Amino acid sequence: MALPALIQLVRGGAKAADALGQVPLPRSPRQRKLLHIVANTIEGQEQQTAALRTDSTRVHDEMGTENARLREELHALTSEVERFTRETLPTAVSRLREGESGATVQAEVYLPEQRLLRASVEAVLRELALSERRALAAQTASAKALSRVQAKSVSMLADLRSMQERHGEEVFGDLLKLDHSTSQLGLMTDRLALLMGGRPSRAWNRPIVMESILRGAVGRIAAYQRVRLHCSSNVSIAGFAAEGVMHLLAELMDNAANFSPPIDEVHVYVEERGTGVVVTIEDSGLKMAEAAMRRATDSVAGRTTDLATLQGTRLGLAVVGRLAVKHRISVNYRPSSRGGTGVVVLLPRHLIAQEARDSHPAPALREAAASTGATSTTAATALPAAP
Structure with missing residues (x-):
């Protein structure tokens, strides 16, 4: 034991x-x-x-x-x-x-x-800076080249309008076609210039009456004969914003014409409101899907800034967004009463000229309207004459 x-x-x-x-x-x-x-x-x-x-x-x-x-x-x-x-x-x-x-x-x-992570981050930032410098250099070079094209386009338009005054009726129609083709070229070059940080090819030193703004916008698009204007307003757009407003409306009219049947008309209405001038553009095309509506809304609101994400059909809307942000213009999409899509553009009061407004179109517009039988509801084929 x-x-x-x-x-x-x-x-x-x-x-x-x-x-x-x-x-x-x-x-x-x-x-x-x-x-x-x-x-x-x-x-x-x-x-x-x-x-x-x-x-x-x-x-x-x-x-x-x-x-x-x-x-x-x-x-x-x-x-x-x-x-x-x-x-x-x-x-x-x-x-x-x-x-x-x-x-x-x-x-x-x-x-x-952390040392290793810090080194990696610094390397990434250096590569980003180098990439941005290269992109900026390419963009600057392209903008300079486009400015020369813009200047040539404006010069060609001036020559064509001078020829319209000098030559007889037998060549007047051909000159108008050339004038319109050159105006379309100007719209495209201005579009690219604005996307790359450049400026429009024209500047105005006096107010431009709203009817002239609309006719000038219509005269820059290919389907100008399908656009119907409904404007009884006598307001004028201040000179500093006239070209931007004209280009913005041209892009929206062009977009409406391109996405509606080729036999249907695009109607443009103008109303004066207490907050400014409301321009409504309506087409008879197919209604936009929700995703397409969101993309278009982001573009015209200036929220789409990366050019790499833009398709060819949305370049114009991206330009609209940049001009809308610059001039504080409101652009909104909605279903159209004509079955397609409507765009409502609010031109705020600060863009409206305060001086006495000229109720008559610029001379070049009156001549174009007379030559084509245009009325206040029919699109003209020429831009406003340079002031």
């Missing part, structure tokens, strides 16, 4: 010598020696087990501390990556597109504290 009691005492934490003193020892020297050996062996095993248990606890604590540190580092790294994608990158791209230098942007935007 001594051996089980001895083992229990030693495993309970007692020293081997103390445990041997607490149990009855056998009379045989060999048996007593065996008990001493067993007690010492068990004591050694218990000491090793305790040491291993202590080491295991220490390692576990160290691993827990290391894991906590790694989790904190991962959380901090994730937060910095999220901040870079959510804040730094959009801000940097926006400022670079506005023309700020890469060094200035990199010095002022938030950069991660």
Whole structure:
């Protein structure tokens, strides 16, 4: 009975010598020696087990501390990556597109504290800056080239109108066709110039009566014969905005004519309101799907700024958006009472000339109307004469 009691005492934490003193020892020297050996062996095993248990606890604590540190580092790294994608990158791209230098942007935007991530972010910003510089250089070169085309187009129009006055009826119709083709060329070059940050090819130093604005817009589109104007307003658009308003309306009329059946008419209505002048353009084409309506609304509101996302059919609407933002013009789409799509354009009061308004069209328009039998409800074929 001594051996089980001895083992229990030693495993309970007692020293081997103390445990041997607490149990009855056998009379045989060999048996007593065996008990001493067993007690010492068990004591050694218990000491090793305790040491291993202590080491295991220490390692576990160290691993827990290391894991906590790694989790904190991962959380901090994730937060910095999220901040870079959510804040730094959009801000940097926006400022670079506005023309700020890469060094200035990199010095002022938030950069991660982690060394490797910071180096990667700086490399990305340098590449963005280089890409924007190249794009800006190409855009500037294109705008300069287009400005020369615009100047040539305006010069050709002036020559054609001079020829219309000098030559007889036998060539007048042909000259009008050339005049209209050149006006369409001017619309396309102005469209590209405006998209690339340039200016329209014309500027006006006096107010332009609303009827002349409408006829000038109609005279720039291919389907001018299908456009019907309903305008009894005598208001004039201030000279600084006349060309922009004319181009904006031309793009919307062109879009309405292109997306309606070739035998259907496009109707344009003008109303004076307390908030300004409302121009409504209605076609008889297919109603726009919701997705197409959203894209068109984003374009005319100036929210579509990336040229890479624009298709050829939406370039004109992107120009409308830029002009609308510049002159604070409201442009909204809605279903048309004629079955197609309607566009409502609000020209605000600050675009309306405050001086006495000329209720008569410009001379070139009167001559064009007389030559084509145009009335206030029929589109003209010429632009207003240069002031």
